[in-house]
Amino acid sequence: MADFKSLPGFREFYPEDRAVLDHLFKVWRQACRRYGFREWESPVLEPLELFTEKSGEEIVRQLFNFEDKGGRQVSLRPEMTPSLARMVGARANGMAKPIRWFAIGENYRYEKPQKGRLRAFYQLNADLLGEAGPTADAELMALCADCLLGFGLTSNDFRIRISDRTLWFRYLEGQGVPEPKIAGVLNVVDKLERGSPEELLKAMNLAIQDTACDAVKLLEAARRFAAINSIADLEKLAAGDAPMMARLEDWRQLLSTVEALGFRDCVTIDLTIVRGLAYYTGFVFEAFETGGDARALAGGGRYDTLVKKMGGPDLPAVGFGMGDVTVRDLLQSKNLIPTYADGPEFYVMILGPEARATALADVAALRRAGFRVEYNFRDGKFGKLIQTAENIGASYALIYGGEEVAKGETKVRCLRERVEGMVPRADLVPALRAVREEGIKAILP
Numbered sequence: 001m002a003d004f005k006s007l008p009g010f011r012e013f014y015p016e017d018r019a020v021l022d023h024l025f026k027v028w029r030q031a032c033r034r035y036g037f038r039e040w041e042s043p044v045l046e047p048l049e050l051f052t053e054k055s056g057e058e059i060v061r062q063l064f065n066f067e068d069k070g071g072r073q074v075s076l077r078p079e080m081t082p083s084l085a086r087m088v089g090a091r092a093n094g095m096a097k098p099i100r101w102f103a104i105g106e107n108y109r110y111e112k113p114q115k116g117r118l119r120a121f122y123q124l125n126a127d128l129l130g131e132a133g134p135t136a137d138a139e140l141m142a143l144c145a146d147c148l149l150g151f152g153l154t155s156n157d158f159r160i161r162i163s164d165r166t167l168w169f170r171y172l173e174g175q176g177v178p179e180p181k182i183a184g185v186l187n188v189v190d191k192l193e194r195g196s197p198e199e200l201l202k203a204m205n206l207a208i209q210d211t212a213c214d215a216v217k218l219l220e221a222a223r224r225f226a227a228i229n230s231i232a233d234l235e236k237l238a239a240g241d242a243p244m245m246a247r248l249e250d251w252r253q254l255l256s257t258v259e260a261l262g263f264r265d266c267v268t269i270d271l272t273i274v275r276g277l278a279y280y281t282g283f284v285f286e287a288f289e290t291g292g293d294a295r296a297l298a299g300g301g302r303y304d305t306l307v308k309k310m311g312g313p314d315l316p317a318v319g320f321g322m323g324d325v326t327v328r329d330l331l332q333s334k335n336l337i338p339t340y341a342d343g344p345e346f347y348v349m350i351l352g353p354e355a356r357a358t359a360l361a362d363v364a365a366l367r368r369a370g371f372r373v374e375y376n377f378r379d380g381k382f383g384k385l386i387q388t389a390e391n392i393g394a395s396y397a398l399i400y401g402g403e404e405v406a407k408g409e410t411k412v413r414c415l416r417e418r419v420e421g422m423v424p425r426a427d428l429v430p431a432l433r434a435v436r437e438e439g440i441k442a443i444l445p
């Protein structure tokens, strides 16, 4: 017997789960629009090279790739940033800057499915292109925070940890790591918190092969640097190093902008963050939940060279991605998922064949007027139909029997209050609008 189960790491959304997803999308969309971002979309299937050349090593290992029937090497998108860079690059010259774009789409990564990590997940992407200064980074951090606060979370529930690949580059150069080896060393730094000492040493030895560096000393130095969590400590370290001092000025501007926008509580300095993706060039950040499993909710940073590498103009860029899986888990744990009433507003009860044609004409008129309406396909008894109306979560029943039809009226029953009123059929639409606004009392004598 064939196995018809869905694939590991892929979710089925029953309507009540799909409604939660819609809630996430709605809050994200509202936040992005408030910041002036416009929505875009890209293909789910892309040429394989787009990711093998532009995403990080880790993502490349996780690609869902195959050969299509035309012999092309293709991959489902593991992320949207390379597609964004291609699209913006192609038309950047004619676009007003800065460009503020957001997208919500499903991404696919062949990861080991576990809590918070799946093989198919939705991701909000927000990106700002055309502004190189740290105020743009601050704007994205503020938006990232607002995308979480919009759910009713507070600044105690999550923290955006900010780090800086520019500082890391400068620091590692100072430790004697040749420039071409730095990205590899940063991949090891990315694992400092998770890897065992043996694994880290092995990875570091590999990263600094053919250099004069000592892996043990470099790991120690990286740990010391990663432990820095204040501007004051950075100042001590940077003393006398002009490029580092200049960079600290960017840090001050970043933090003062975040503060002026009102989000200082939401962010913290944390140099352990370096991000696994290859294209980041400056400030990077990740949002984590503060309690529970401390999982990543969002991640992003500056990627000033990607658009040019994709064949576009030299266009600085900064952005982040926020996943639906961990955000949903967090909202669930805080009881912040609203229950949506998605049943019909009106259940039309047709009690006999003589009422059916009239009732259906009203059903059609009400639907045209924008009401959510259902009705019974087969004639039934009053008690059973009331039961059905309650079971499907309707708010009101509209009763059509021979008597009502003969009088040209409809009986409206509030299912919760068990109160009824009569409405002339000719006034049905305005009367039910009033009921929707004010409740059944709108039509009671």
Ligand code: HAM
Pocket (backbone or CB within 6 Å): 078, 079, 080, 081, 109, 111, 116, 117, 118, 119, 120, 121, 123, 125, 126, 127, 277, 296, 297, 298, 299, 300, 301, 318, 319, 320, 321, 322, 323, 324, 325, 326
């Ligand atoms: P990322 O850190 O790979 O960055 O992903 C961002 C967020 O997507 C993560 O923090 C997490 O919430 C979610 N996510 C990633 N992988 C999974 C997974 N397997 N299962 C569930 N959720 C996942 C990027 O993708 C960058 N392209 C973000 C970006 C946009 N940078 C600049 N612009």
